[in-house]
Amino acid sequence: MSDPTNYNTPAPPNYTEQQQQQQHYQPPQFTQNVEYTGEPDKHYYNDDKPAVSNPNGETFNDAFKVEKPRWNDWPFTIFFLLVVGGFIAVAAITLRAYADTYSNQGSGIYNSTETLTLNTNTVILFVFGIVVSLVIAIATLFLARIHPRGFIKISIFVNVILGIGTAIAYFVMHYYSAAVVFLVLTLISAWCYWSMRSRIPFSAEVLVTVIEVEKKYSSTLFTSLIGSLISGAFSFLFTTVIVSTYIKYDPDGDGCNVSGGSCSSAKLIGLLVFVFFAGYYITEVIRNVIHVTISGVYGTWYYLSKSDQGEPRFPATGAFKRAMTYSFGSICFGSLIVTFVDLLKQGLNILRQNVSQAGDFCASFGFLILDILFGIIEWLARFFNQYSYSYISLYGDAYIPAAKATWHLLRQKGMDALVNECLIGTALGFYALFNAYITALFAFLYVRLTAPAYNSSGTFYAPIVAFSFVIALQISNIITQPLKSGTSTFFIALARDPEVYQQSYPDRFNTIAATYPNVFDKLRTR
Secondary structure (H helix, E strand, C coil): CCCCCCCCCCCCCCCCHHHHCCCCCCCCCCCCCCCCCCCCCCCCECCCCCCCECCCCCCHHHHCCCCCCCCCCHHHHHHHHHHHHHHHHHHHHHHHHHHHCHHHHCCCCCCCCCCCCCCHHHHHHHHHHHHHHHHHHHHHHHHHHHCHHHHHHHHHHHHHHHHHHHHHHHHHCCCHHHHHHHHHHHHHHHHHHHHHHHHHHHHHHHHHHHHHHHHHCHHHHHHHHHHHHHHHHHHHHHHHHHHHHHHHHCCCCHHHHCCCCCCCHHHHHHHHHHHHHHHHHHHHHHHHHHHHHHHHHHHHHHHHCCECCCECCCHHHHHHHHHHCCCHHHHHHHHHHHHHHHHHHHHHHHHHHHHHHCCCHHHHHHHHHHHHHHHHHHHHHHHHHHHHHHHHHHHCCCHHHHHHHHHHHHHHHHHHHHHHHHHHHHHHHHHHHHHHHHHHHHHHHHHHHHCCHHHCCCCCHHHHHHHHHHHHHHHHHHHCHHHHHHHHHHHHHHHHCHHHHHHHCHHHHHHHHHHCHHHHCCCCCC
């Protein structure tokens, strides 16, 4: 299959004729002869020269040029803006109903007179849940910075222990559906570790490199911090709108007397589906804007940190501008795909928990199988998005060409790409699951101990635990996004241009080559 993209990686001006005629790539540190069939080298580096800023004031767009800058996938930008507008309209109506019935909802955990639907008690629960998930996610990021080599092993060990402990706790509390899900996820995690443990050294070296670059470029942490604040604020708004939607449109709630439309179960379900869809979608877009921005920083480091032309000024700002302009439609396109998968997965999860509480074991088991299958589909969608957005950041592609380039990468570097994702990406996923486990368990215990009147029959356990789980997962994914972005961008650049890394950082390249001999198998562009 031909490569659908036409890449324009930056090239210093002293690109020699001898380099242009080069046909074989043979690393001087190794005795073996390795042949590659890719493009000739486009860079010349001085190993002893430190990284420098561009003396000519070159910008990110100058360094990573797009031949015909255009607004890629712009219809999806319009669709996203319509979704945001719809979410704002629903929020305005439902929050007004919450404000007008505030005297009944109460101002604390126990003083609500609303006994039939969600109230202030639930809002406080979600606020606590957001704080808990933010603290755990930030601690995850700092653990990776302090001890990157042990980060992967620690993630696996902690999640196996915690997953088993959580499953046992749910079994003891007779919440069997949640117990089975956590037990299955734990067994899958343990199997992933056992089957891929021999690949950990390479992934550890990649993670060490990513962490070192992150420490060098403070803009990556600044971008992550801003994204974390935005995501935390939006998560609070999102959860409050969920509660407010129950208050306004639940036929048994006090909000039916407030202007903004009549109440019915059908309208409540329809609006909740839209609110969840909009919330997931907006969160995904925020996360992927962060990803594209940080990928631009890592691309700048890989190709230009030791080049004669130097690094462009403010690479994060330049990458962010591209993400919010020419590439924003592509970001909205890919985010929409993952959002649909997430929404279906969570809907199935809620249905599974409801039938489990009803005592239908066969139906519960069937939903569990569907939940696992959708989990695999979700992982594949996120895998393609992760690498596709790195292509989009550096090469300005539309989403479909970037996805095709990712497929080309997977075809040639199949197991390497999957293992790279399965160990570093899955390690980060384990920490995100750890965060979600804790937050979901906190939500369950909170509802159980505070015993709000609206949950007297236990019908609200499933949605509240599911909401808390998803919110914690999204927050954790956003805060650890710099590590994911750095990993995927570095792997793509290493697959396309290994000679750049060898000439720029020979010692680090030798370490990578010792744990990953296939580094010499350069990604073919055709």
